[in-house]
Amino acid sequence: MTTVYIPCDSAALSVGADFVASTFAAIARDNKIDITIVRTGSRGMYWLEPLVEVETTNGRVGYTNVNSRSLDASVIADMVLAKDLANSIGLVDSYPWLAKQQRVTFARVGIIDPVSIGDYELHGGLVGLRNALKESGASVVEMITESGLRGRGGAGFPAGVKWRGVLQADADQKYICCNADEGDSGTFADRMLMEGDPFTLIEGMAIAGTAVGATKGYIYIRSEYPHAIATMTRAIDVARSHGVLGDSVLESGKPFDLEVRAGAGSYVCGEETAMLESIEGKRGMIRPKPPIPALVGLYGKPTVINNVMTLAAAPMIMAQGAAAYQALGHERSRGTQVFQLAGNIAQGGIVETAFGITLGELVDDFGGGTRSGRPVKTVQVGGPLGAYLG
Amino acid sequence: MTSYSEDLLRGVLEPHRDKGVLYALQTTQEVIGYVPDTALDVVAGVCNVSRAEVYGVLTFYSDFRQSPPADVVIKVCVAESCQAVGSREVVAELHAQGFDVHSGIIKDGIACEQIFCLGNCALSPAALINGSPFGQVSAQSLLDTAAEMKR
Numbered sequence: 110m111t112t113v114y115i116p117c118d119s120a121a122l123s124v125g126a127d128f129v130a131s132t133f134a135a136i137a138r139d140n141k142i143d144i145t146i147v148r149t150g151s152r153g154m155y156w157l158e159p160l161v162e163v164e165t166t167n168g169r170v171g172y173t174n175v176n177s178r179s180l181d182a183s184v185i186a187d188m189v190l191a192k193d194l195a196n197s198i199g200l201v202d203s204y205p206w207l208a209k210q211q212r213v214t215f216a217r218v219g220i221i222d223p224v225s226i227g228d229y230e231l232h233g234g235l236v237g238l239r240n241a242l243k244e245s246g247a248s249v250v251e252m253i254t255e256s257g258l259r260g261r262g263g264a265g266f267p268a269g270v271k272w273r274g275v276l277q278a279d280a281d282q283k284y285i286c287c288n289a290d291e292g293d294s295g296t297f298a299d300r301m302l303m304e305g306d307p308f309t310l311i312e313g314m315a316i317a318g319t320a321v322g323a324t325k326g327y328i329y330i331r332s333e334y335p336h337a338i339a340t341m342t343r344a345i346d347v348a349r350s351h352g353v354l355g356d357s358v359l360e361s362g363k364p365f366d367l368e369v370r371a372g373a374g375s376y377v378c379g380e381e382t383a384m385l386e387s388i389e390g391k392r393g394m395i396r397p398k399p400p401i402p403a404l405v406g407l408y409g410k411p412t413v414i415n416n417v418m419t420l421a422a423a424p425m426i427m428a429q430g431a432a433a434y435q436a437l438g439h440e441r442s443r444g445t446q447v448f449q450l451a452g453n454i455a456q457g458g459i460v461e462t463a464f465g466i467t468l469g470e471l472v473d474d475f476g477g478g479t480r481s482g483r484p485v486k487t488v489q490v491g492g493p494l495g496a497y498l499g
Numbered sequence: 500m501t502s503y504s505e506d507l508l509r510g511v512l513e514p515h516r517d518k519g520v521l522y523a524l525q526t527t528q529e530v531i532g533y534v535p536d537t538a539l540d541v542v543a544g545v546c547n548v549s550r551a552e553v554y555g556v557l558t559f560y561s562d563f564r565q566s567p568p569a570d571v572v573i574k575v576c577v578a579e580s581c582q583a584v585g586s587r588e589v590v591a592e593l594h595a596q597g598f599d600v601h602s603g604i605i606k607d608g609i610a611c612e613q614i615f616c617l618g619n620c621a622l623s624p625a626a627l628i629n630g631s632p633f634g635q636v637s638a639q640s641l642l643d644t645a646a647e648m649k650r
Contacts, residue, residue, distance in 0.1 A: 120619045123634035155621035294578030297618035332562050333617050335630055373521060373560035376615065390519015390546070392559035450621065452583035457621025480584060493579050 110143045111189045112164040116219065118151035118304050119336035120297070126159040128177035133161070133185060140182040142189055150305015152219035153459035154206060162201055165191045171201040206456065206475065213437070213445045214421050215298075215461045218305035224343050226351050229308040235353065237427030241316045242361040249320035250276050253423065256431035257443030261418035262288060262381075263491075265442075268419050274403035276321040278411035283323035285314050286388065286407055288416045289330040289337070290372055290379035293492035298447040298459055299417035303330070303337040306421075307344035308353075311367060313420035315358055316427055317413055318365040326365065327407070329384050331372040342369045381414045418447060439465040450476045452489075468498065503531050505541050512545045520546050520556045524563060533564045569610035571645040574627040575600060575636075577613045580620035589624055592638035609645045 115130040116122075130146055137144045152160060157173040170191045187194060198204050212218075221228040229235070241249045254269025275283055287310065291299040303310060314326045330338050345367050348354045356364045370388050372378050378387045382396035385407050406412025422444060426434045437444050442464040448471055450457045455477035460466075472478070472488055479485055487499045511530055512523045523542045527534050534557060543550045557563050575593070577586050577600070590600050590613065598604065598611035619625035622634030628644055 119617075119632045120622055120634060123619050123622055123625060123632035158622070291618060292616060294576075294616045295580040295620045296616075297620055300618035333614060333627075335627075336632070337618075370518075370522070371525060373525060374562035374614075375560050387521060390521040390523070390556070392556055452580040452620065452623060454621075457623075489579065 110145055113144050113146050113189070114149050114162040114164070114169060114220075115146055116151045116159065117148035117223070117336075118158075118219075118301060119334075120155055120301075121151050121158040121160070122336070124158050125177055129159045129161065129175050129180070132177040132180050136180060136182055136185050137189075140186070142182075142186055144189055147222050149220060150218040150223055151301060152201065152207060153215065153301060154204075154456070155458045156456050157198070160201075161188065163188055163191050168200045168202055171198045171204065172196050173198055209462075209475075210460055211437070211445055211462050213425055213461065214302065214309070214418060214447060215306075215459065217309065218301060221306065223305055223307055223340055224347055226308060226347055226353070229306075233428065234308055234424070235312060235359070237424035238312045238315050238319075238353070239359060241427045242319060242359060242363065246276050246320040246322060249316065249427070252431045253320075253426060256426045256434040257438070257441070258419065258422050258426060258434065259442070260415060261422075262416035263494075268415060268423075271403055271415070272317060272321050272413055274401070275323065275411045275413045278404055280411050282325070282408075282410045283321060284407040284410055284412040285318045285321070285323045285326035285420075286381075286385065286402075286412055286414045287314060287326065287328040287420055288379065288381060288384055288414055289328050289334075289341075290384060291334075291417070292331060292376050292379045293494065295451045295489070295492055296449055297451070298449055300334050300337050301459060302417055302421055303328075303334070304340045307341050308348065309421045309424055310341070310417055311344060311348050311353065313423040314367060315353065315365050316423045317415070317420060319358055319361065319363040321411075321413060323411075323413065324364045324366070326367045327388050328367065328369050329372060329378070329388055330369060331378075332374055333372075338369055338371055345369065384414070385412070437463045439463065448475075453479045453481055455480050503535065503538075505537060508538060508541050509545060512542065516545050516547075520548060520553055521560070524553070524557055524560075528563060533567050536565065569605040570608035571610075571629055571648050573598075573609065573611045573641050573645055574614040574617075575611060575641070576615065576617050576619070576623070576625045578616040578620075580616070581623040581625055584623045586624035589626075589636065589638045589641070593641070596638065596642065608649055609642070611641075 116126050159175045161172045161175045162169040173196045217232050250272045258268040259265040354366050358365050375393045377383045378393040383393040387393045402412045448460040460475050527538050539553045543553045593611045597606050600611045600613040603610050603612045617625045626633045626636045
């Protein structure tokens with residue numbers, strides 16, 4: 110039996126991945142070709158989607174831009190035997206665009222079944238949380254601080270300092286809120302992670318929650334991301350049924366549970382205090398600061414608010430140590446950064462690499478220039494609120 | 500669905516009253532397809548807030564609609580990344596064919612609306628048709644798919 114991997118990432122679906130999967134399954138069944146189809150997230154090479162991968166003893170080989178209409182028994186038989194076809198890219202992990210990257214936060218995205226906790230553990234999942242549960246909250250917060258992890262929402266506030274504020278606050282109830290209101294055009298890394306490796310975010314939030322003494326977490330996802338909402342919700346159910354969430358996280362005696370809350374089409378709710386209002390069910394009106402949410406946050410209780418990429422970095426830090434994370438990056442920017450290439454670009458997708466890459470490398474080498482074929486005139490960096498560089 | 504039972508809605512919302520007004524309105528729209536005027540009172544009752552507060556939440560968030568939706572709703576992304584590769588032209592072409600993304604006018608059971616970023620920016624221009632994602636779209640591909648879905 111051969112395993113075939115077909116993405117269920119919503120961007121891959123937008124160019125027909127579901128049709129490819131159902132056609133592939135039907136033809137294989139009718140022709141007694143023995144396969145199992147596993148749906149995964151996307152590798153983030155969107156110009157190659159739908160990208161179908163076939164397991165071989167050397168690794169997974171890829172077939173790009175698979176069109177459900179061009180699939181027939183002989184094509185599928187060849188693909189299952191990993192034969193060289195016109196749309197082959199060989200071993201996907203060796204494909205230069207991927208091989209040049211340093212996938213840390215996205216290490217599992219596009220590889221595992223997003224809602225299989227077994228798959229997640231097999232690929233190094235839950236090690237960070239297990240380590241964290243053996244430590245005191247204060248030493249977990251210390252490790253996060255030491256790692257140099259900074260908020261990935263834009264402001265770059267040190268995550269450890271934020272967590273310490275909530276840890277030291279005295280309250281009967283504390284919360285962790287994940288800001289997954291990824292509203293700026295051109296950004297989709299949060300969505301990809303939630304659709305492709307939701308357990309990483311769950312694990313990161315469980316690390317944060319058990320460290321600072323918060324028993325409840327919310328993931329606020331914009332309604333424009335229906336697939337992320339569905340996958341995240343399902344992953345939370347799976348995590349709960351495996352004891353990763355609940356009254357005693359991994360039998361540690363520490364309680365932590367999660368809930369998804371959907372936005373409703375308001376851009377301003379990406380601002381953290383407006384998001385808190387929205388989670389409480391109100392209009393997304395911005396609250397004056399101070400008080401800061403770390404002291405007076407959701408329902409007036411001390412609350413850690415981080416974005417998806419920040420919380421998703423915590424499992425790696427707790428698994429491999431602050432020093433390993435520190436070792437990646439550049440000056441005050443530690444760790445890796447996930448760059449999203451979009452718009453009029455030939456090779457759009459995500460590039461995760463340690464800080465320090467140049468814009469030229471991103472746009473020309475990874476991006477391959479413009480999709481329209483004309484010279485690059487202007488690059489907008491940092492989303493709609495960023496700068497135009499010409 | 501044009502008629503609904505207030506009691507039935509109350510029964511659906513009641514167990515989730517702690518989640519607040521926004522959640523109740525989202526659930527209402529999920530169940531009925533829109534938020535009828537009389538549902539405001541049901542939500543107000545369940546959440547123990549005034550009708551005015553419910554109305555405030557309803558009108559703050561652009562997802563809510565107060566009349567039944569079209570059979571097929573095309574939501575075209577008009578954010579920056581999609582604009583860079585032609586979503587304005589898509590919107591203009593839809594407009595030329597009688598679909599105004601601002602008013603969301605329903606024609607032949609199809610309505611077009613604008614949306615701001617679906618996170619499908621590497622395959623711009625992007626759209627959702629009845630919740631299903633589509634990438635690298637044109638006005639014609641959207642209308643063809645919508646027509647297929649109607650059938």
